[in-house]
């Protein structure tokens with residue numbers, strides 16, 4: 001059996017005061033951070049939650065992106081320090097970028113994600129396949145790109161084909177696919193705005209469905225938990241994990257992550273939530 005924890009959307013942040021460093025999309029992100037995000041992402045939780053994560057006994061981690069807020073060196077340094085600590089404590093992290101980690105074209109040119117977190121990305125880059133401890137295969141898919149203004153992601157036809165070849169090539173029936181963006185754009189209780197969607201999502205979802213493998217598609221980005229049975233593909237379920245230490249003003253929830261077990265004939269998902277204390281609850285995929 002393979003067990004892993006899915007943690008995503010950390011959004012370590014730094015407020016900028018220097019206008020020269022905001023001569024791009026970062027001006028927008030910094031304004032948003034000043035008004036809202038800094039209150040919603042208390043970074044000390046990254047530290048205080050470590051003890052609870054350790055109590056799960058699970059040492060394989062899928063870190064699903066958005067480590068930073070505006071892809072600054074300072075934010076990456078905080079995120080990398082935290083991931084390094086996990087690695088030194090005996091965890092095996094698999095980290096992929098979110099759209100906030102490629103927030104500006106300047107961050108891409110500087111290869112900031114690779115420089116800070118490249119030591120924990122899946123070997124082989126994106127897309128690629130790893131065999132997780134315990135034997136379950138996991139395919140990591142590329143879905144992020146920089147934008148001038150929006151938060152849209154992108155997966156090309158060639159990348160979809162590569163991911164699906166890797167999925168189809170697995171000997172096992174159950175396969176995990178890890179990405180930052182959801183491929184379901186709407187469902188019960190949610191609808192993703194155009195400016196936050198993945199370009200190519202429908203084609204990607206159809207192609208995953210056509211592989212015939214039993215796929216658990218693990219993503220983040222929405223900052224809200226959801227576990228849904230795909231309405232068109234019986235073999236495809238979607239697990240969207242909420243932001244790791246997001247604490248919205250007035251909300252009881254202060255943190256969340258998912259626990260996944262891949263067994264020979266079944267996949268089990270548990271939702272961990274922190275309010276006054278942490279709780280762990282078995283969840284089943286919800287039908288449309």
Ligand SMILES: [Fe+2]
Pocket residue numbers: 009010011066098100221222223243
């Ligand atoms: Fe995010």
Ligand SMILES: [Fe+2]
Pocket residue numbers: 066098099100180220221222
């Ligand atoms: Fe995101």
